Amino acid sequence: MADGTSRPEKPDWALSGRERADQARAARGLKPRRRRWPWVVLGLVVLGGGALWLRQDRTPAPGAATGTDSPQITLQMLPSELAKVQPxxxxxTVKVTGSLAPETQAHLSAEVSGRLASVAVRAGDRVQAGQLLAQIDTETLENTLDQQRANAEATRAQLRLAQTQLERTRSMVKRGVVATSELDSDQASVDQLAASLKALEAQVESAEESIAKARIAAPFSGMISERDVDPGAYVATGTELFSIVDLTRMEFEADVPVRYAPGIHAGQRVELTVEGLGDAAFTGVVDRVNPVAASGTRMLPVYVGLDNPDTQLRGGMFASGLLVMETKADALGVPSEAIRQDPEGTYVLKVVDGVATRQAVQTARTWEGGRVTEVSSGLAAGDIIVAxxxxxxxAGAAIHVIAEPQTE
Known part of the structure; x- marks a missing residue:
């Protein structure tokens, strides 16, 4: 030591492993090993400083763009998941269901009794107004007519004689040749014969009408829907013979929940599709509304008329559709599912340059039973929104539109 003093040596049992190794090296004339931990510490300090410098070098300067406004995700969407805003x-509307029936139809029955001489049509035949459908044998009716005509003619002759006698008696009364009572008697005879002739002429007219009624003709143009008799059959008065329908004008009897009754009136439009006719659309107009709901239900019968010029619609077909109760033209509507809410208010996600953007909107009311919401401000025609x-x-997500999947 510098002060001439020496540190007492440690006993062997107190030496560390490193100190024993140094003594062994000294005994062989070698220098003790230098300690390496200061260099390790220095290396760690250098590495830490370099990392700090790199972190500071990558930190953006104040006001520099950070990229947080750029889309964080890209979402693939189908065209059906988007909607284009258009006026x-x-x-x-109210959903309606029901069945179709011809607006004009008739059941024809025999108006006279007799044997059917001929039946000219079958079910499914088209007929014109006045066309012969069946003929009842008129032999008995014609015999009756001949007898009635003969009786009437005989009475007519008797009346002429009685009138001649009355005029003669009236002349004689004026000359005082006969009593006034004779004139009264002749006048009574004339009156009686005139009444009899009138009755007989009525019988003749009735017999002629019976013969005319034996000819069963179509009351209007249409189709025979039922034929209930065959040639040779005897029919009594009132026997049903045919049913005829006019298919050019149909009636749809719709069942509507009675709660909608206050808003239903004649003239409203009804759009229908018919079972069995695919996507073909038919339009009718409410003709009348039943004032009473159907017994045992809460459904109100509403009668809708629709033209059927090509007779594509047939009686008994089932139809469903929409009764249009109120409309508003040239309005902006979006699917109600597209409307979103957050603490800032009501908005939609509008697609701008491929990015979903929050667009605040004001809504007016819902339509189509709540499926469509009218937008009064915030959107314009042509805007694309997430539907x-x-x-x-x-908001902020990138949107990539892909093709709709193909269906087999």
Missing amino acids: AELRD QPLEGLR
């Missing part, structure tokens, strides 16, 4: 007619409440989609 359109918004409607309030469905896709879970996880937020």
Whole structure:
């Protein structure tokens, strides 16, 4: 030591492993090993400083773009999940179901009794107004007519004689040749014969009408829907013979929940599809509304007329559709599922340059039973919006539109 003093040596049992190794090296004339931990510490300090410098070098300067406004995710969407905003007619509608029937139909029955001499048509035949459908044998009716005509003619002759006698008696009374009572008697005879002739002429007319009624003709143009008799059959008065329908004008009897009754009136439009006719659309107009709900139900019968010029519609077909109760033209409507809410208010996600953007909107009311919401401000015609409440989609997400999947 510098002060001439020496540190007492440690006993062997107190030496560390490193100190024993140094003594062994000294005994062999070698220098003790230098300690390496200061260099390790120095290396760690250098590495830490370099990492800190790199972190500071990558930190953006104040005001520099951070990239937080750029889309964080890209979402693939189908065209059906988007909607283009366009002015359109918004409607309030009610679903209706029911069946079709010809608006004009008739059941023809025999008006006279007799044997059917001929039947000219079958079910499914088209007929014109006045066309012969069946003929009842008129032999008995014609015999009756001949007898009635003969009786009437005989009475007519008797009346002429009685009138001649009355005029003669009246002349004689004026000359005082006969009593006034003779004139009264002749006048009574004339009156009686005139009454008899009138009755007989009525019988003749009735017999002629019976013969005319033996000819069963179509009351209007249409189709025979039922034929209940065959040639040679005897029919009594009132026997049903045919049913005829006019298919050019149909009636749809719709069943509507009675709660909608206050808003239903004649003239409202009804749009229908018919079972068995695919996507073909038919339009009718409410003709009348039953004032009483059907017994045992809460459904109100509503009668809708619709033209059927090509007779494509047939009686008994089942139809369903929409009764248009109220409309608004040239309004902007979006699917109600597209409307979103957050603490800032009502909004939709509008697609701008492929990015979902929050667009605040004001809504007016809902249409189509709540499926469509009218937007009064915030959107313009041509805007593209997200039409469905896709879970996880937020403003700022990039949107990539892909093709609809092909269906086999």
